[in-house]
Structure formats: C-alpha cells, structure tokens
Amino acid sequence: MRQDKKITQPKFLIIQVIPKKSKKIDLEIELRETQQLIDTYGGRVVTRMIQNLDHPHPNFYIGAGKVEELKKLCDEEGIDVVVINGMVKSGQLFRVEKELWEVSTKIMVWDRIDLILNIFDQHATTVESKLQIKLARATHMGPRIYGLGKTELSRQGGGVGTRGKGETNIEFERRQIKIDQQKIKKELKKLIKQKHNRVRKRNEMGIGPVALVGYTSAGKTTLFNTLTGKEKEMNKGLFTTLDTVVGKLKSPNFKQPILVSDTIGFISNLPPVLIDSFKSTLLESLEAKLLLHVIDASDPEILEKIDVVENILKSLKANQPRIFVLNKIDLITKEKLLELKSKIKEHFIKDTLLSIETVSAENGQNIDILKNKINIFFKK
Ligand SMILES: Nc1nc2c(ncn2[C@@H]2O[C@H](COP(=O)(O)OP(=O)(O)OP(=O)(O)O)[C@@H](O)[C@H]2O)c(=O)[nH]1
Numbered sequence: 001m002r003q004d005k006k007i008t009q010p011k012f013l014i015i016q017v018i019p020k021k022s023k024k025i026d027l028e029i030e031l032r033e034t035q036q037l038i039d040t041y042g043g044r045v046v047t048r049m050i051q052n053l054d055h056p057h058p059n060f061y062i063g064a065g066k067v068e069e070l071k072k073l074c075d076e077e078g079i080d081v082v083v084i085n086g087m088v089k090s091g092q093l094f095r096v097e098k099e100l101w102e103v104s105t106k107i108m109v110w111d112r113i114d115l116i117l118n119i120f121d122q123h124a125t126t127v128e129s130k131l132q133i134k135l136a137r138a139t140h141m142g143p144r145i146y147g148l149g150k151t152e153l154s155r156q157g158g159g160v161g162t163r164g165k166g167e168t169n170i171e172f173e174r175r176q177i178k179i180d181q182q183k184i185k186k187e188l189k190k191l192i193k194q195k196h197n198r199v200r201k202r203n204e205m206g207i208g209p210v211a212l213v214g215y216t217s218a219g220k221t222t223l224f225n226t227l228t229g230k231e232k233e234m235n236k237g238l239f240t241t242l243d244t245v246v247g248k249l250k251s252p253n254f255k256q257p258i259l260v261s262d263t264i265g266f267i268s269n270l271p272p273v274l275i276d277s278f279k280s281t282l283l284e285s286l287e288a289k290l291l292l293h294v295i296d297a298s299d300p301e302i303l304e305k306i307d308v309v310e311n312i313l314k315s316l317k318a319n320q321p322r323i324f325v326l327n328k329i330d331l332i333t334k335e336k337l338l339e340l341k342s343k344i345k346e347h348f349i350k351d352t353l354l355s356i357e358t359v360s361a362e363n364g365q366n367i368d369i370l371k372n373k374i375n376i377f378f379k380k
C-alpha cells in the first residue's frame with residue numbers, strides 16, 4: 001500500500017469509456033476536453049485508461065477487470081483523483097472509490113459532473129452561485145456525500161483530506177441532506193426573486209440588454225471588456241466566468257448606452273443538474289432582446305460547439321434573434337474564415353440568425369462593425 005504524502009498538484013487519472021464502434025477522433029476530442037477541464041482545476045493528468053464498452057457495467061460502470069487494473073495503476077502512479085469521463089451513477093462511483101481503499105483511502109473518484117462542480121466551486125464569488133453549487137452537489141453526490149467536505153482537494157495543493165465515517169448512520173444523514181437541500185432551495189428562491197426584480201428594473205431603464213453567450217473559452221469576457229471598456233478576468237482555462245456581469249456598451253454613435261451582459265460558458269454534455277442550477281445565473285441572458293453567440297473561429301470543433309450552445313439555448317427556450325460572432329480571427333487565415341462562414345451558413349439556416357460577424361476581441365478588429373450592427377438592431 002502506498003504512503004499518503006503531501007502533494008502540490010493533484011495527480012489525475014482519466015478513464016474514458018467508449019462504445020466499441022466509435023471513431024478515434026471522437027475519443028480524442030473527449031479526452032482533450034477532459035484534459036483541459038483538469039488543467040483548469042489545477043490538476044495534472046498522469047495517465048489515462050480506455051475502456052471499450054457498449055453498456056456501462058452496473059456495479060462499477062467500468063468492468064471488474066478494469067477495476068483491478070485501476071488499483072494497480074493508482075498504486076504505481078500515486079494517483080489522487082480518478083475521473084471517469086461520463087455520467088456515472090453515484091453508487092457506481094462510490095463502489096469504485098471503496099475498491100481503491102485497498103490502495104489508499106484518500107483517492108477520490110469523480111465523474112465529469114464532479115469535475116465541473118469542483119471547478120465551479122473555485123470560481124464562485126457570489127452567495128447565489130455558492131448556494132447553487134452546494135445544491136447541485138447535494139443532488140448529484142447521493143451516497144458519496146458522506147465522504148465529502150473533508151475530502152475536498154484544494155487548488156493551493158493542500159492535499160487530500162481524510163476519509164469520513166463511511167456508510168454508518170446512512171438513514172440519518174440522508175434525512176439531514178434532504179433538510180439541508182430544502183433550506184438551500186428556500187434561500188435561493190428568495191435571492192432569485194430579488195434578482196428578478198433587479199433585472200426587470202434595470203431592463204426598463206436602459207436599452208437592451210444584449211447578452212453574450214457561447215461555449216466556454218470562446219472569448220466572451222474578452223469581447224465584453226472590449227465592448228464595455230471594463231477589465232474583467234479572462235483566462236485560458238475553462239469556466240473563468242461563473243456569475244453574470246452587466247456593463248454598458250459605449251459608442252459615440254449611440255444616443256443611449258446599450259446594456260450588455262457576460263455570463264457562464266456552456267460545455268458539451270452539460271448535465272441537467274447544472275443547467276437547472278444555472279438558469280438563474282443565465283437570467284440576464286434569457287431575458288435579453290438580442291444574443292451574441294460568441295464562437296472561437298480557431299477551434300477545430302467549431303460546428304459541434306455551435307450545435308452544443310444552440311441546443312442548450314433551445315432547451316432554455318432562448319429563441320431571441322441572434323448574431324453569430326466569429327471571434328479570434330487573428331488566429332486564422334482569410335481563406336479559412338470565408339470557408340467557415342459559408343459552412344456555418346449552410347449548417348444553421350434559421351430565421352433567428354440575423355448575421356455572422358467576424359472579430360478579434362483581443363486586437364479590436366471589426367469591433368466597430370459589430371457595434372454598428374447592435375445599434376441598428378435597437379434602432380428598429
Ligand atoms: N488570439 C485571440 N485570443 C483571444 C481572443 N479573444 C479571447 N482570446 C483568448 O481566449 C481565452 C479565453 O478568453 P475568455 O474571454 O476568458 O473566454 P470566455 O468565453 O469568457 O471563457 P469562460 O468565461 O471561461 O467561459 C483567453 O486566453 C483570451 O485571451 C481573440 O480575439 N484572439
């Protein structure tokens with residue numbers, strides 16, 4: 001059994017379960033994104049395991065043979081966190097974690113939702129987003145919640161905590177979680193009601209609002225800063241922005257400033273528990289008159305990501321008119337940009353799509369053209 005030691009950067013192992021017939025490229029895309037999420041969290045991916053499986057194993061999600069292989073690897077590599085990249089039942093995660101107690105009681109087993117929730121946790125700044133995360137976690141963790149709290153990894157690298165009391169008093173704790181959840185829901189309801197009133201009042205006073213939406217890391221905050229002259233944090237990692245911020249879009253041509261909001265980015269396979277919790281974060285965007293769907297033009301999976309965002313917007317019933325903003329054009333050639341524009345036009349024929357604009361939020365290229373389009377929309 002390995003000795004638990006102090007660590008500075010948690011060591012991660014990714015387990016990717018893929019259907020037997022899936023393409024290699026799909027696997028690579030999935031793995032790349034999980035890797036990015038782990039980087040954002042502050043972890044280091046040490047090794048990966050691939051399991052070809054058409055149906056998840058009811059007991060462990062992965063096959064029993066793979067669990068043995070996993071134990072060996074965790075021991076050899078000194079793994080702190082195992083991420084099973086999928087929507088895994090909490091009972092399955094708990095059982096895999098229990099199997100790993102043979103190696104170390106400090107190894108945690110997360111699925112994709114746990115990973116995203118832990119990143120959200122690092123970035124949450126408002127009372128509301130902190131409560132939303134607490135609630136989503138309570139809903140998602142199930143029986144694993146008994147080991148949570150003390151097993152949190154800190155980004156500063158404080159290391160992994162100690163294991164909790166295990167499965168004793170489960171009924172009592174389950175009841176306690178229910179009571180806690182109800183309390184959080186009540187608090188949130190109050191906060192959201194106040195927020196609703198605030199948003200409504202603000203919208204009545206100004207013109208707009210215009211909401212920036214898009215895949216995580218598309219450059220929404222960079223564009224927000226360029227449009228409003230603010231200096232909000234932007235970052236290479238995913239989910240830098242968690243709470244919605246509103247600013248004023250300024251231009252000498254506007255009679256009145258137009259309100260613009262920046263919010264959390266979307267990601268593929270966004271679990272319903274997260275969509276639910278962030279509906280209120282997205283309140284400004286959902287009530288906006290115009291959406292700017294910000295797209296990273298240099299992303300190799302551009303069409304897939306546009307699809308993800310459009311589908312989430314559809315599920316949130318956000319059917320407002322929108323402008324597609326192809327951002328980061330400083331990173332691609334003119335030919336590539338033309339090709340992309342025509343591909344997008346072919347792929348997304350929708351009457352809600354007003355136009356496709358091309359900008360670089362970083363160097364300001366074509367920003368005035370975009371401002372003009374927004375102005376024309378609100379003049380109508
Ligand atoms: N080259 C280039 N990089 C850009 C441009 N716009 C944004 N970026 C970079 O892309 C990364 C992500 O930018 P953000 O503005 O944080 O993206 P976001 O969509 O707000 O991301 P989340 O809040 O994490 O969802 C940062 O490293 C930016 O510097 C651009 O026009 N050109």
Ligand SMILES: [Mg+2]
Pocket residue numbers: 220221222233234240241263
């Ligand atoms: Mg952002």
